[in-house]
Amino acid sequence: MLKQFFILCSGADKDLLAGCSEGEQTKYVGIGATVFFTAVMAFIASSYALFTVFDNVYPALLFGLVWSLLIFNLDRFIVSTIRKRDRFGSEFLQATPRIILAVIIAIVISKPLEIKIFEKEINTVLLKEKNAMALNNKKEVATYFKSDLDKNKTEIDTLRSEIMQKEKEVNALYETYITEAEGTAGTKKLGKGPVFKEKIAKHNLASAQLDSIKKANLAKIITIEKNSQTLQTDLDKKVTASQPIIDSFDGLMARINALDKLPWLPSFFIMLLFLAIETSPIIAKLLSPKGEYDFKLEDLETALKATLEQDKYLRGLLVSTSATMHDKVYQDITQDKNLYDLQRKNAANLLELQSNNFVEKQKRTL
Structure with missing residues (x-):
């Protein structure tokens, strides 16, 4: 049950991963666990941050839950959208925006927890300022x-x-x-x-x-x-x-400013810790070689891509063939004498009606 939950957190296709080896499944269980516990840390950090703002536990917990779900969804999206390539450079280029986003999330998560960890020191600074x-x-x-x-x-x-x-x-x-x-x-x-x-x-x-x-x-x-x-x-x-x-x-804001007045090294190492936690799933996927799951996923994607390209080509042929056939059909119709006589008769009647109508208008103007 817990294994399936962490696989869900990793964003992997559980049906596709079920046919992979135990080691491959363990890798994605670890990635999913990292994503989950990052969301838990986000819940704790945001709840404390909002508690210092509203001084009420219920809005703080509610916002903390929403924020943790947002972080969970972002992390899951980041991890699940990274695809293994044949070259590390292309993989790193693909992961660069996601790494930048992970750095931003790590800073946002770590700051409230730093405030809580150094609460006594911050209270001393605030007392002097007050x-x-x-x-x-x-x-x-x-x-x-x-x-x-x-x-x-x-x-x-x-x-x-x-x-x-x-x-x-x-x-x-x-x-x-x-x-x-x-x-x-x-x-x-x-x-x-x-x-x-x-x-x-x-x-x-x-x-x-x-x-x-x-x-x-x-x-x-x-x-x-x-x-x-x-x-x-x-x-x-x-x-x-x-x-x-x-x-x-x-x-x-007062506590953040007070935190900035404390020695920066302890706070910096705490931020590095969260940065490592937040980027570890991405780094793990970048550094790990192509696994069984990656090959199967690539096979499905290439098969789907080939099918789509074939369908697109066949639709193009269908449109081209249909147009050729319609052109030939209408060309043959133009050679039909009965249709020509009928069209000629209708045109003559129309011209006669137009002529009579013109004469009537001329009479009314006299």
Whole structure:
């Protein structure tokens, strides 16, 4: 049962191969087994690749099954269409397009399995890239809000500077009228004279202005700080909202790019392994000598070709002979006097009808 299945996978004619030796059958069983297991590897590779894309096992398995059947059909077609020739050069030339197709299939199959084999190393590379992306994202978002935050900070510093300057002015006026009362500065007269009253009035006025400035500026500062807090909240929200996008940077293309950043030699040898598996049936058929199955298949093909050429030649003779006979028959008919008289009579009647019809038309136009 298994032997018949692998013969089916090889694309060989099972009825023709049944009459061949056991060794010839074993050769095609090996070729069919290679084709089958290549399709199995294609199923595993494509299923894993699609699982990294959809993160759902059922679509991945469904697509993996379709892809493996496609690869199986292609491999079976490639192997079954290679015919043994009398010269190796013509055989190789015939197999060249199929070898190129096998190389492409091997690369497509091997890449997802390489990703799975080096999964831990790829996760490390992706983690570094995610961290770098998160830092860059924070910088970009902070740069986006920086102008507004800096503007608010500058306004707050300006308002506080106004308050501090007015406080310095009030403190200076306070110092002035105290020293005037003590007689240590100004008029240097002890007591609260007219100059003292003038200076304390200036202090009181400046103090009232300070209170007014404090009240107005502090209200503005509170409003600006609330605005800054809102901007900071929006900044944090934007960073938080974009973080899931960075965390989901784990798709197939990201893993392929991460794989390219790892040392190339291990990945290269894995690809060579699949390349050897994929091209082995073709190489085996190219290197193996003509076997019993090849001779029988060639005999059937040449017999069919000879039959078709003979049929084509006979059809040509039939057409040529039939044409010659029809030409002779019609030539003999032209010599028949009865047919000639009948044709002459009919022509005369037709001419008479045409003449009468012409006369009637002429009459109607008069």
